[in-house]
Amino acid sequence: MIGNFPLTRMRRNRLNQMTRRLVAENKLSVDDLIWPIFIVEGENIETEVSSMPGAKRVSIDRLGAYIEPAAKLDIPALALFPVTSKEKRDPTGTESYNPDNLICRAARELKKQFPEMLLIGDVALDPYTSHGHDGIVQNGYVVNDKTVEVLIKQSINQANAGIDIIAPSDMMDGRIGSIRQALDQAGFIDTQLMSYAAKYASVYYGPFRDALESGGLLKGDKKTYQMDPANRGEALAEVELDIKEGADSVIIKPGMPYLDIIRSVRDKFDIPIVSYQVSGEYAMLMGAIQNGFLQKEGAILETLLCFKRAGANAIMTYFALEAAKLLKTQ
């Protein structure tokens, strides 16, 4: 203090917008965004997911028009999620490696219309199994190694259809190494692996399971393969293994309640990190926004920027299109 005056005035760096721009440590841009899309069988369908206001299930014939604004705004990547009808589901998820399944048809169509846009394919069996689990169930337990064999077929199938980035979200052990090897042997040496390395058994996936119509089918929970929300060190071990096995980038999921995990991984590893602001986080924010409890633009841009501050390189979010529009007009 000099007399009554503080020597350091932190507020000088916040004085006006120009100064704030100059000193900002992090910045959100359209380059950071991945837009998850739900694809449904049939024609002329574009229906809202009831627990995710604004997010839609879209049929392939309408995908072009639905994606066009995202392509125009230069969003770099889409993550595709198929809604598989009950008749096509079975205990071992065979539809996952059908070359004409929904995701493969959608990928071929999207590549035709938007050749440069990156397509991310989720690899796990839950959209295809009659019991809603991510793998093959024996005696009530999701068995690891047999599941990995199917995940390999699913990955090759997606790569064949033009998916650029394989994103295993199943949490089986050893699948990154096995899928990498199989992709390389099949000649897909440039197909990227974006591993859901730290994926927690979370209540926040509820609305997503509604969207995929797999929630009602699921018997029990996913706690024997997805991580315990109590653990942080275990996430570092998972990431380390996936890097060793050949992951090109890692996903941490969910997002907002797990910013500490993003920071821990950022401090320890030099690998691109993707955070996933999942369906339940979207539902929570949209619920508050629609009730007038939160201001929409502010809520979207602040939550996404916080992922950057925590250390993420990219963000999967159902707000991607909205955010891209807001960033353009800012």
Ligand code: PBG
């Ligand atoms: C499938 C998968 C899930 C999500 C992404 N991939 C659901 C789950 O594991 O039950 C959740 C995404 C979201 O909630 O937005 N394995």
